[in-house]
Amino acid sequence: MDVKLDGETVVDLKPVFGYLHRNHEKLAENMSYLASMPFTDRLDYFNSMTNNWAYALAAEQLIEIEIPERAEYLRVIMAELTRLVNHVSLVGFFINDLGALGTPLLYAFREREKILDLFEQASGARMMCNYFRFGGLRCDVPEGWLDRTRDVVDRFPKFLDEYEKLLCENEIILSRTQGVGNLSRELAISAGITGPMLRASGVNYDIRKIDQYGIYDRFKFRVPYSNSDVGDCYDRFMVRMHEMRESIGILQQALVGIDDGPIMGNTGKVFKPAKAESYGRVEAPKGELGFYLVADGTPKPYRFRVRPPSFINLTVLRDMCIGQQVADAVIILGSIDIVLGEVDR
């Protein structure tokens, strides 16, 4: 961050990024559709499953394909587990930025570890899962995986209770986060902010509810959002804590509803869509993640564009920081929840 200060007060601020630019979009235009899938893992490396899903959704719109029921359920399970991983580590990092070095972050990572083990058992990798395919999933989960997941999901609320006890009433956290980094509802909407950050500013907007992609229409869950018009860091923190509880609700429903069956639709040998355009978006843990594809009838996309939530949420950093203390700028950045792999692509 390029910060201009007047004493301790921030006068001007400019986020400087681009050091992790990997030319993802142009690279993807020069390789087959499937070959870009592992690269989407590396956008937001905390949430490779939801990244995969957004890309798979976009590609599936290009061809007509029916996704098997079991695959849909597994997709929802993976996406919600990813949300737990992301929020739990975000909260840990956020508190870490506040100065509580270690303890809350390590508790968060302890729980994250259990979910990452599940990912490894299902997909072979802990973070770069590369698990989704156009029309389904790469492979079925191993035997006993669902029971293990049930176990992890059932224990998670206990951890959340403990975590809330640890953090939510802590006076230091309250005084450092409440009223810091205000983001008004109007600015949030006009800047295109999405995800928990938008909901913390009092807008009820969740793509899982609006698009109902996949089979999200089958699950009962609530969308937590702040009831004031201005969201501060504490709102953003609490929205994520509540969202984790809703995710657990979805997971429990999905783990009951899942049935045996195939996990891959019939895609044919070569993925070669006809001339078309598509935009697939999901509610990634950080906001609306979208993939825009233009197909020109060859096995490679003509245009490949990512709408990264981290990057667009970062654009309001300056507005939130001006007039705040310099020490608070770090917290505000932490509360946005950015991953630079996605900001720079």
Added chain:
Amino acid sequence: MSILGGGILKGMAVTLKNFVGSYFDKERLTTKEYAWKAEDMLPERAGDYPKEEGEQLRDTTTVTHYSRNFPMLLHDKGEPMDNVRCVACQICERECPPQCIYIEKSKDKKERGGNKAQFYPATFDIDVSVCMSCQICVEVCPFDAIVMNSQFELSTPDRFGGLLLRRDDLLKSNDYYHKIHPEEAAARDKRITDEKAAKEAKKKAAEAAKKKAAEAKAKAEAEATAKPGESADTPATEPHTKPTPKPKKEDGIE
């Protein structure tokens, strides 16, 4: 919240619970192990690197049998190069997203495991520093020749040569594959045998149908041309039965 600092005290009670709990409760101490023990494949201590050069690829370390790290070339029982499954079709080279595979096709063909003579990879290099463990090569391989190894301690002090794994380093037996990924390997072997059986059945059916057709044709011809047709009968049918129907999978490759 009534008293000031009550929230902090509450939090400290939680940390105390966690601290004490970590001595008794397995739940609170999850990341104690560095790598899973998979029978006789781990070194004495975790992080024990093989020291000698060339020993780097010893199959010493592994993690869970679900994990994937780096591709390896499978060969069936026997001498590795006589039983390697790869036919150097170069699909994986083309599809590899970071382009880390380099294959050179052999000039001659070699017969392997009772199949008809095929090319084999004269060179097969994978660059460790470029590979991103995505498993696309495994998915696109039509011969089940390349699968993922779970060995992860591939670091070496050599920046260039040591990071480029050659064909002979990559060759691993199917037994080794069964050892590191038991479930996956069993499923793969079952699929291969099923496919082979299906292919065989199809081949047999096609051959029988062809034979029948040829016989019927010969019969018809014999009936039409009466006696002199008998001597011409046998050579006429033979070339018909010989070319076996090509399996559909190989069609796309050649």
